[in-house]
Amino acid sequence: MVLIxxxxxxxxxxxxxxxxxxxxxxxxxxxxxxxxxxxxEVIANEEVNDEANGxxxxxxxxxxxxxxxxxxxxxxxxxxFYITEKAWNYYPYTITxxxxxxxxxxxxxxxxxxxxxxxxxxxxxxxxxxxxxxRQIDFIDIxxxxxxxxHYKEAEDPKFYKSEKSGRGPLPEGWMQTQQPxxxxxxxxxxxxxxxxxxxxxxxxxxGAIRDILLLGHRQAFTWMDEWFNMTIEDVRNYEKDxxxxxxxxxxxxxxxxxxxxxxxxxxxxxxxKSPKTPKSGSSTPSAEGRSWFNWS
Numbered sequence: 207m208v209l210i211x212x213x214x215x216x217x218x219x220x221x222x223x224x225x226x227x228x229x230x231x232x233x234x235x236x237x238x239x240x241x242x243x244x245x246x247e248v249i250a251n252e253e254v255n256d257e258a259n260g261x262x263x264x265x266x267x268x269x270x271x272x273x274x275x276x277x278x279x280x281x282x283x284x285x286x287f288y289i290t291e292k293a294w295n296y297y298p299y300t301i302t303x304x305x306x307x308x309x310x311x312x313x314x315x316x317x318x319x320x321x322x323x324x325x326x327x328x329x330x331x332x333x334x335x336x337x338x339x340x341r342q343i344d345f346i347d348i349x350x351x352x353x354x355x356x357h358y359k360e361a362e363d364p365k366f367y368k369s370e371k372s373g374r375g376p377l378p379e380g381w382m383q384t385q386q387p388x389x390x391x392x393x394x395x396x397x398x399x400x401x402x403x404x405x406x407x408x409x410x411x412x413x414g415a416i417r418d419i420l421l422l423g424h425r426q427a428f429t430w431m432d433e434w435f436n437m438t439i440e441d442v443r444n445y446e447k448d449x450x451x452x453x454x455x456x457x458x459x460x461x462x463x464x465x466x467x468x469x470x471x472x473x474x475x476x477x478x479x480k481s482p483k484t485p486k487s488g489s490s491t492p493s494a495e496g497r498s499w500f501n502w503s
Contacts, residue, residue: 210337211413213393214325215346215424216382218374221298221320221389224427225436227423229442230434231427233449237456245457246449247288259296267291311400314412318393324382325390334395341394346417348424349377357422362429362503371435375428393420 217224236246250266268288293302298320305313319330335412368375395416399408
């Protein structure tokens with residue numbers, strides 16, 4: 207059975223404010239995290255029209271991140287590969303899809319809706335009765351859920367942050383029951399990896415990585431509030447365009463350097479067969495934790 211989770215992430219802001227904060231956070235973090243042959247390359251960013259959802263924005267990105275995957279996934283992937291992200295943003299409703307050309311049986315599909323409440327809507331995404339019965343609902347608390355130690359920054363801790371421009375924060379325990387304004391991101395995440403023997407392991411790993419990214423990204427969207435609070439949608443779209451151009455150039459140069467480095471290694475060192483790397487029992491492995499390149503926020 208495909209693992210379906212519905213994440214509900216409350217934020218101390220309105221749905222319209224979140225729209226600005228989300229675009230700012232994704233553009234900024236994509237640029238900051240693009241290094242060493244990895245990062246986000248924007249292929250398309252254009253207006254689209256849909257009969258059911260109206261006017262929206264379509265984006266297509268290539269996400270280069272192979273070295274941040276665990277060894278047991280790296281063992282059967284090429285050294286340089288990318289995941290394709292396609293997103294249709296009909297705010298406050300969005301659709302996002304992820305595929306990998308190297309693994310055709312792997313995909314992630316996400317439906318998201320934003321509402322001005324604290325996560326009380328039972329089925330705002332219009333799931334079928336079967337999907338509702340099998341889904342797992344997971345509330346993410348941006349202030350009190352545990353974050354990985356190497357991603358922790360006191361300046362990005364909602365328990366201590368106070369916005370000078372909005373006056374919001376710090377967030378006390380139980381804030382989701384008392385905070386005004388408040389909104390909620392409802393995300394139904396469907397992960398498919400139809401490879402016998404690895405399906406459950408990969409799907410659970412991906413869901414865990416998504417949760418980590420959602421937690422970190424939304425903490426940053428709130429604690430960066432004073433950077434974007436007075437922006438209009440036109441302002442943030444201009445910022446997004448500028449950062450995308452800078453990020454694309456950064457990724458291009460980084461990929462070229464990585465390819466040249468690999469070629470230099472191949473010509474300067476004798477090649478001996480190597481068995482796939484496997485982690486020792488109990489050891490930690492690199493992962494995609496905390497990467498906010500994805501449009502999951």
